[in-house]
Amino acid sequence: MRKVTLSSRQLLFAPLPLRLARTNHDAIVKPAAPVHPIARLPEEWRDALAPRGERAFAAKQIFNWIHRHGVVDPAAMTNVSARLRAALAEEGLGSVAEIVHVHRSADGTRKLVVRLKDGATIETVLLPAVSGPGARQESEIDADAAAAEEDEDDDDAATEEAFRGKTRVTQCISTQVGCAMGCVFCASGVAGWKRHLGPEEIVAQILLGRALLDEDEALRNVVFMGMGEPLHNYDGTARALRLLTHPDGIALSTRRVTVSTSGLVPEIARLGRDFNGQIALAISLHAADDESRSALMPINKKYPIAELLAALKAYPMQRRRRITIEYTLVSGKNDDVAEANKLARLLRGMPVKINLIPMNPIEASTLGPPDMARVFAFQQALVGAGYSCFIRRQRGDDVSAACGQLVLLGAKPKVKGFGAKGADATQSPK
């Protein structure tokens, strides 16, 4: 019989078993393509290394280096054998992304422009919690801070100790280059969709961002709210979630991870099943009736509000958790108190909190935010109806704006439609 030998590169890139071992949250992901080494779970490293006769402990060491210490250069993995380090280098284990710009705002917000191997650029944002004098008043109108504070009661003593004296940082990450959803108020939608990010590129944003934290800061929350629709890239997002929450790696609590979606109904159900409802959900709603929402978000034509709310009611939410409703206020479009009252009726009885986001003006659109008096009136109507409702502060305004805007500076808009300069047609959702 002819003996078949595989190079170390072929061995390490061998297809993984279709059904992967269960994680702490029982999520099952079936990889359709070879998984990049940075995106391998410890059990997958074991499977990849076993044919080389490597001990299971080596798999844990490599996973630890990558995800706990942020080291992706095999040469720096000092407790791994020289033979294995050489094999990892031959396989191509190494950096998949680099920071090309850090824009630091006066309020401590850092927006990172990250270049990927194919030259595409994405962005990720570090948002330190508001602290110091005046923090309390600030947090009352700061949706992000309020959301984070709300869950502090759930922390165990060990977690409390680990974060004692540290400023808690929330990182916002991207899941796609561009976005196919075409929301008219969003810079990423204007850019159009280029490609999904691999899970290794999603996780790399955390590794790069974490390395930039000051000594008195600690990564506390991760929100999938950057460029792209996370559930359109379901496989990449699900694997990244498993990596980020793995206890041998970055070890984020599932309570500290929020996936924001424009409302892809089948994938909301899938996320709920795969992660037993442990991942927090944020929904970009932005309007209280189908006509207005479809004008702002083309995805609504495919999954109208009634279907979306049915999916949210069926989501297997954990006890004491609430779904975040994101509502971007666009001047003259959805910012009237009558709309707030309509929203209050629509969400009645659901476990939600509402974040109001005055629209960040974008280059490609004539749309803009309402004045603050209208924003406060909208908030008061919802608070009066019994909802927790916060106004998201615009963080890092002095370093440039919202989702997708850093990489869009100077770019020409591709999407035409509602509110677009020179518009004549509306882009369809995927």
Ligand code: SF4
């Ligand atoms: S708001 Fe989100 S879903 Fe809509 S275009 Fe922007 S990134 Fe995509």
